[in-house]
Amino acid sequence: MSEAAAPLPLKQYPPCPNPDQAAMKRLGDAVRARLERDPQVERLPAEQAELWAAADFMSADECVRMMAMIDRTAVPSQILDHGYNEVWRTSYSGDVDIDDPFVRMIERRIDDLLGIPGEFGETMQGQRYAPGQEFREHMDWFWTKAPYFKTEAKRGGQRSYTAMIYLNDVEEGGETAFLNLGLSIPPQRGVLLAWNNGARDGSLNQFTLHAGTPVVSGTKYIITKWYRTRKWGHG
Ligand SMILES: O=C(O)CCC(=O)C(=O)O
Numbered sequence: 001m002s003e004a005a006a007p008l009p010l011k012q013y014p015p016c017p018n019p020d021q022a023a024m025k026r027l028g029d030a031v032r033a034r035l036e037r038d039p040q041v042e043r044l045p046a047e048q049a050e051l052w053a054a055a056d057f058m059s060a061d062e063c064v065r066m067m068a069m070i071d072r073t074a075v076p077s078q079i080l081d082h083g084y085n086e087v088w089r090t091s092y093s094g095d096v097d098i099d100d101p102f103v104r105m106i107e108r109r110i111d112d113l114l115g116i117p118g119e120f121g122e123t124m125q126g127q128r129y130a131p132g133q134e135f136r137e138h139m140d141w142f143w144t145k146a147p148y149f150k151t152e153a154k155r156g157g158q159r160s161y162t163a164m165i166y167l168n169d170v171e172e173g174g175e176t177a178f179l180n181l182g183l184s185i186p187p188q189r190g191v192l193l194a195w196n197n198g199a200r201d202g203s204l205n206q207f208t209l210h211a212g213t214p215v216v217s218g219t220k221y222i223i224t225k226w227y228r229t230r231k232w233g234h235g
């Protein structure tokens with residue numbers, strides 16, 4: 001008797017151990033149980049990764065207000081990120097004001113939707129992409145053998161879940177493409193997209209490989225919030 005082989009990601013990277021595997025499995029199980037019962041949320045059609053969407057998570061007014069905040073603070077992404085150079089991520093990042101009551105309200109709503117403690121969440125990040133700008137293929141989880149992980153392990157560990165909200169419709173381009181799943185999500189104002197960076201067993205899931213494809217026409221605004229497996233610290 002032969003067992004059916006598990007499908008492999010189309011694009012594969014070297015295996016990466018996850019010291020936070022047990023905690024990521026527990027967190028993934030809890031989030032799944034919560035989202036499956038939420039009528040506002042739908043599971044996207046992918047077997048190899050857990051992706052969820054909630055339409056109208058933010059109202060049009062809220063989106064406009066958040067876009068204005070991003071415009072006030074936007075700087076080239078590489079100044080805030082480690083690991084991605086100016087070719088890989090060409091968008092502008094707006095580190096929104098974490099003390100602003102409006103920002104905190106949106107953050108609490110995301111925490112509540114997922115059921116992840118607010119202390120696990122990194123500061124929400126805004127992104128703005130002009131035509132031609134993109135965020136090339138990557139996974140949001142940390143490469144645990146890379147030198148930077150020594151620091152990240154001490155301030156919350158692995159990134160367990162990602163939540164993203166599209167703040168506007170984009171005329172052309174700017175989809176979020178999950179290259180190993182054959183799934184591409186066009187920006188749509190107010191839609192929240194969330195995914196588990198781990199597989200069901202808590203290992204790091206290479207099927208979550210994704211890219212913000214180049215904007216062709218229009219401007220794309222999003223906010224992203226990454227959750228760790230433990231309390232996030234400012235290091
Ligand atoms: O712009 C997108 O659609 C993807 C953004 C992204 O992957 C990220 O912020 O981690």
Ligand SMILES: [Fe+2]
Nearest residue numbers: 138139140210
């Ligand atoms: Fe990402």
